[in-house]
Amino acid sequence: MFKHITESLKWIQVAILQPLIFLSAMPPLQTRLTQALGLQHPILSAPMAFAGGGRLAAAVSRAGGLGLIGGGYGDDGWLQEQFKCAGDATIGVGFITWSLRKSPHLLSDALKHRPRAVMLSFGDPRPFTDEIKAARALLICQCQDMAHVMDAVEVGADIVVATMPCLWGYAHVGQTLAKRGNEFGSVTGRPRRTGWLDAA
Numbered sequence: 001m002f003k004h005i006t007e008s009l010k011w012i013q014v015a016i017l018q019p020l021i022f023l024s025a026m027p028p029l030q031t032r033l034t035q036a037l038g039l040q041h042p043i044l045s046a047p048m049a050f051a052g053g054g055r056l057a058a059a060v061s062r063a064g065g066l067g068l069i070g071g072g073y074g075d076d077g078w079l080q081e082q083f084k085c086a087g088d089a090t091i092g093v094g095f096i097t098w099s100l101r102k103s104p105h106l107l108s109d110a111l112k113h114r115p116r117a118v119m120l121s122f123g124d125p126r127p128f129t130d131e132i133k134a135a136r137a138l139l140i141c142q143c144q145d146m147a148h149v150m151d152a153v154e155v156g157a158d159i160v161v162a163t164m165p166c167l168w169g170y171a172h173v174g175q176t177l178a179k180r181g182n183e184f185g186s187v188t189g190r191p192r193r194t195g196w197l198d199a200a
Contacts, residue, residue: 040064047094054085071095074103097123111135129155
C-alpha cells in the first residue's frame, strides 16, 4: 500500500511541477507577501506531510514563489532527505505544532538548513517562536480559528494564514486580519475583503 501512495504522490508532483515552468515566465506581481519574502509571485506551496517534498519546494522557489517542505508528523529521516532533494534552493519548512512538541529537535535540525520561513499549524506557536526568530527565519502561522489568530498576533508572526475552518466564524476572523494587517485600499481607503486564502 505504501508503494501505491508513493507512486500517487509522484504523479501529483509531476502535475504540479509542469505548470511551474509557465509560472517562471510570468511577469512579477508585487504584493506585501512578495516584499516580505523577496518573491516574484505571491505563491507558497503547502507544507503537506509526504506530499510537500524537497523537489517540489525547490521547483516552486525557483519559479519565483516559496516552496515549503512538509515536516508533518515528525519523520526525521524523510525530512533530512527532502532538504537534500531541495539542494541550494531557498525554501521553507512547515510543522504540525502539536506533533512538533513531541520531537522538538526536528525544528533545531531543520533550522540548521537555514530555511527562509517556518510555518507552524494546528497549535500554539509560543514554544518555538524564539528559536525560529533567533535563526532569522520568518514565522508563518496557519490559523484554524480566532484563538489561533490571536496567538499568532501575540507572538509577532510575520505571516498569518487563515484556513478553511475559519469560514465558520469567518466574518470576525476576516475583519481582524484586515484590521491587524492594515488591509485597506491604497486609493479608496475602503476595507479590503480578506479571503480565507489570503495571507496578511
